[in-house]
Amino acid sequence: MVGPVDMGLDFYRQVLNLRAYRQQILSADIANASTPGFKAVDLDFKSALAAAVAAPSGGTAPSARPLWLVDSPAHMTPASASSAPASAAAFVKYQLGSEVTLDGNSVDLNQEKVKAAENAVDYEAAATFATQTIKLLMTAVTGSQSSSSSGG
Amino acid sequence: MSLFTVFSIAGSGMAAESERLSAVASNLANANSATSSAGQPYRAREVVFRAVPAGDGGGPSSVGMAGVEVAAVVESSESLHSVYDPSNPLAGEDGYTQMPNVNPVDEMVNMISAQQDYQANLEAFNVAKTLAVRTLQI
Numbered sequence: 001m002v003g004p005v006d007m008g009l010d011f012y013r014q015v016l017n018l019r020a021y022r023q024q025i026l027s028a029d030i031a032n033a034s035t036p037g038f039k040a041v042d043l044d045f046k047s048a049l050a051a052a053v054a055a056p057s058g059g060t061a062p063s064a065r066p067l068w069l070v071d072s073p074a075h076m077t078p079a080s081a082s083s084a085p086a087s088a089a090a091f092v093k094y095q096l097g098s099e100v101t102l103d104g105n106s107v108d109l110n111q112e113k114v115k116a117a118e119n120a121v122d123y124e125a126a127a128t129f130a131t132q133t134i135k136l137l138m139t140a141v142t143g144s145q146s147s148s149s150s151g152g
Numbered sequence: 153m154s155l156f157t158v159f160s161i162a163g164s165g166m167a168a169e170s171e172r173l174s175a176v177a178s179n180l181a182n183a184n185s186a187t188s189s190a191g192q193p194y195r196a197r198e199v200v201f202r203a204v205p206a207g208d209g210g211g212p213s214s215v216g217m218a219g220v221e222v223a224a225v226v227e228s229s230e231s232l233h234s235v236y237d238p239s240n241p242l243a244g245e246d247g248y249t250q251m252p253n254v255n256p257v258d259e260m261v262n263m264i265s266a267q268q269d270y271q272a273n274l275e276a277f278n279v280a281k282t283l284a285v286r287t288l289q290i
Contacts, residue, residue, distance in 0.1 A: 016287070017154070020154035020155045020158075020283070021154045023154065023155065023158055023276075023279070023280060023283065024154045024155070024157050024158050024161065024217055025217065026276070027158045027161045027162050027165075027273075027276035027277075027280065028161050028206060028217050028218045028219065030162070030165060030269075030272045030273055030275075030276050031161050031162060031164055031165030031168075031218070031219055031220045031273055031276075032165075032201070032203050032218055032220050033165075033269050033272065034169075034172070034201055034265065034266075034269055035201040035202060035203050035220055036200070036201065038203050038218070109268065109269070109272055112272070113272055113275060116275070116276055116279055117279070120279045120282065120283055123283050123286070124283070124286055127283075127286050127287060127289070127290055130290050131289070131290050134290065
């Protein structure tokens with residue numbers, strides 16, 4: 001049963017990784033709001049997630065993955081933790097349409113703050129869904145409260 | 153982890169903005185300093201920001217990320233003000249004294265801008281903190 005359990009959580013892991021990555025990009029924009037010549041960037045989240053889901057980090061489909069062996073070096077390194085943002089870096093794009101100041105800076109502070117707040121809510125949503133998925137699995141494992149209490 | 157890079161990026165932003173605020177405070181405090189340790193009238197200081205690669209030694213999770221640092225503190229090249237004040241011991245033969253080139257309006261605008269940028273960085277920092285705590289609760 002490793003396959004289905006892993007698949008449900010794997011998706012949220014990708015989402016949380018990418019949301020955290022986007023948060024990082026947006027705070028870099030905010031930090032450089034007054035840096036001459038700095039151009040604002042953003043992550044194309046939709047495309048990045050689609051690519052991350054289409055090409056799993058391990059290279060094999062989750063269902064085809066063997067049971068975890070702790071002596072295998074491939075399983076000792078957190079593959080997705082490091083490789084997901086690296087491949088997501090291809091989806092970081094310059095923001096178009098924002099006003100460029102005389103010193104060549106294109107960061108719109110208000111817009112960045114709104115985006116960061118939005119991204120934070122999306123991150124929390126994904127975290128909540130992940131929590132719910134785990135709770136669901138726990139229910140499947142332990143059974144309902146009423147039957148366990150009556151049985152015990 | 154990406155969220156911890158946010159801390160260092162936002163932290164670099166706050167450090168840079170507070171340095172900018174220091175420059176503003178220095179300029180306003182010395183708006184009437186007709187002489188300085190160099191013997192010349194005080195000249196307005198300006199900080200120059202530069203984007204620097206952020207995070208933990210350029211690992212994959214920090215690709216394309218940039219914190220900010222103060223590249224240099226430069227002196228304003230605007231001309232000094234001449235004020236007619238023959239009683240001033242620093243006045244020249246013609247009775248004019250050279251006064252600093254600090255423009256209080258510029259400084260106030262700079263101060264407001266620095267304040268807003270600092271607050272935005274603080275906000276980004278706090279959001280990252282909330283998200284990190286939320287992640288622990290999964």
